[in-house]
Amino acid sequence: MTDPAGPPTAERVLAALATRWLGRAYEWLPSCGSTNDLAGARARAGAPAGLVIAADQQTAGRGRLGRSWHSPPGANLYLSILLRPERPPADIPPLTLLVGGALARALAGLGFAPRLKWPNDVQLVDETGRPRKVAGILTEMSTAGDRTLQVVVGVGLNVNGVDFPPDLAEIATSLRRSRGGAPLDRAAVLAAFLNALEPMLLDFERVGPGAAVAAFETYAALPAACLVTAPGRPGERLEGIALGVDADGALRLRDETGQIHRVLSGEIHT
Numbered sequence: 001m002t003d004p005a006g007p008p009t010a011e012r013v014l015a016a017l018a019t020r021w022l023g024r025a026y027e028w029l030p031s032c033g034s035t036n037d038l039a040g041a042r043a044r045a046g047a048p049a050g051l052v053i054a055a056d057q058q059t060a061g062r063g064r065l066g067r068s069w070h071s072p073p074g075a076n077l078y079l080s081i082l083l084r085p086e087r088p089p090a091d092i093p094p095l096t097l098l099v100g101g102a103l104a105r106a107l108a109g110l111g112f113a114p115r116l117k118w119p120n121d122v123q124l125v126d127e128t129g130r131p132r133k134v135a136g137i138l139t140e141m142s143t144a145g146d147r148t149l150q151v152v153v154g155v156g157l158n159v160n161g162v163d164f165p166p167d168l169a170e171i172a173t174s175l176r177r178s179r180g181g182a183p184l185d186r187a188a189v190l191a192a193f194l195n196a197l198e199p200m201l202l203d204f205e206r207v208g209p210g211a212a213v214a215a216f217e218t219y220a221a222l223p224a225a226c227l228v229t230a231p232g233r234p235g236e237r238l239e240g241i242a243l244g245v246d247a248d249g250a251l252r253l254r255d256e257t258g259q260i261h262r263v264l265s266g267e268i269h270t
């Protein structure tokens with residue numbers, strides 16, 4: 001499972017980076033609880049925007065909606081990026097869409113055919129035509145009134161892992177599993193992602209959430225008919241046709257009566 005040229009140490013990642021500021025401060029750890037927690041702590045201690053923390057393994061990797069993130073050693077990428085966007089808190093959730101767009105662009109550049117599932121999944125279609133999750137994004141922010149203090153964007157990307165626990169076996173994949181063959185170089189995959197992301201972040205600073213929605217839409221796969229559930233509102237289910245994503249990142253859905261709903265946070269089931 002291990003990378004052909006060794007793990008994504010600072011030396012190897014920095015050698016492949018073409019960015020000006022993103023990832024120029026980079027920490028590689030053999031193991032940690034959650035890279036998002038660590039990046040949050042570094043942020044509170046004054047770390048600069050652009051810091052990337054990556055770990056070979058996480059013992060408490062977190063996903064959205066209170067889920068855990070499968071983080072075995074020696075195989076995948078688990079990383080968190082510290083950002084300090086000069087944008088109000090309301091503009092921040094669409095950053096997840098932007099980062100999905102950057103991941104998709106990088107994977108397309110490496111010869112894969114990624115698609116994005118709103119709001120935070122990157123998928124690859126398997127040989128039976130079924131979409132499988134290859135990456136997920138967890139964006140967390142801290143604010144003071146109408147100011148954004150810090151944003152931590154966590155990315156879990158299944159690169160070389162081929163064995164998944166039973167609950168993921170039917171729904172997850174990795175780059176290696178989808179392509180077959182030799183393991184990929186995690187340092188090269190990480191650098192390709194950061195190289196794609198930096199100019200998109202500059203666009204986001206300049207244009208705002210519209211840049212995120214445009215990046216997402218390039219690779220979006222919106223299901224025609226779907227069911228959407230919302231976190232924290234277990235009884236609430238919306239069924240309808242996904243029409244698109246609004247400028248603020250909300251999913252637009254038309255139910256069977258023709259009424260249009262906007263979903264700011266939720267999960268699509270097809």
Ligand code: BTN
Binds near residue numbers: 065067120
């Ligand atoms: C999801 O799809 O639910 C989001 C998954 C995000 C996982 C990454 S792995 C690196 C970072 N640290 C964490 O604890 N979570 C994110």
